[in-house]
Amino acid sequence: MTEKKFIQKVISAVIVTLIIMGILVYLWDPYGYYRIRDNRIMYVASAYIDAGIIKNADYDSAIIGSSMSQNFNPETFRRCLGINPVKICTGGLTLEQRDLFYETLERSRKKRMLKKGRYFVEIGLSGFNSEDDDMSDTPLYLYDDNALNDYRYLLGYETWMRAMPVSVGYALAEKLDIDMDTRHNIESIDNVGDWYTRYELGRDRVIKKYKNKIDAIAYQNTEGMYERMCENVDKKLTGIIDDGNEYVMYFPPYSVLFWCYAKEAGYADVYLSVKQHILDVLSQYDNVRVYDFQSADFITDLDNYRDSSHYGRHISELMAECFAGDNYLTDEKKAPASAAKLKEMMSEFEKENESWMKE
16 A cells, blocks of 8 residues: 555545544534433533523523522423523523523523513622623633534534533433432433522531531622622623613522621622612613512521531522512612621621631
């Protein structure tokens, strides 16, 4: 065999292999990028499967949030509000990721010819203190409408080294009735990202994590914090509001221990001032309703939490039910009273729990 023929055969073999690999991924479709079968998908990193859910699921509204929103049950929204939402939530959601999700949802809505969108958007205060959102871990090629870069999904390292072997393995395990790690179960898209079955709640656990700095609150840069956060609010929060859509925005109920930590770190008052600014800004929009759960009575009961900020699914259920009415509905005029109540709750909690909080 001549050298030229050998090279030609190698090139041909490589091309055939790549074509077969692409066909296999297209047919198996581990991220649900081309289709979602029976409304079920295997949960891997949210950033990789959310694109397919947005493009292929059946829905008329969307929930956008972080791990604080992952325990929402879309069925509760269907029952209480008469809508059919999809849940697009990822841990540590950044402002840039939220914008990406929203823009992709809007393109999908227009393709479906839905007259208006209805969005439930978490207002995570820490995100507005970000100075530089890093999107390097987000597979942006999955979120655009450019078929020419689908090769990155069909032949990509992440697809072949992680998604394909794991999804095939879990599918076989399901067929053979073998129990596997529930983090990657093939499940209803309603349950994607749910963590309530993997973590236990309880006061003792929260206190232990607080003392040992486990699941600790992320560091916040307090220099120029208020100005930076307000600037991001003005640019980023209002940037996702369109006249033709309806929005329900909500402040998630971190535990009072979260606020005590923020007070000790020197930014609790900044957060509360930024909340006031957010409500002042949102008061300009008739198509935005805002709910504030951050001074709810239940935030002092640490049995509702897995750590200082993450609450159990029963709280998520309560929040979803509230969206159907006016309970916890807020505006710029109610914010000062809510902030005063929260500060009082913080002071009482610190007095009652001084023995272990000062250890």
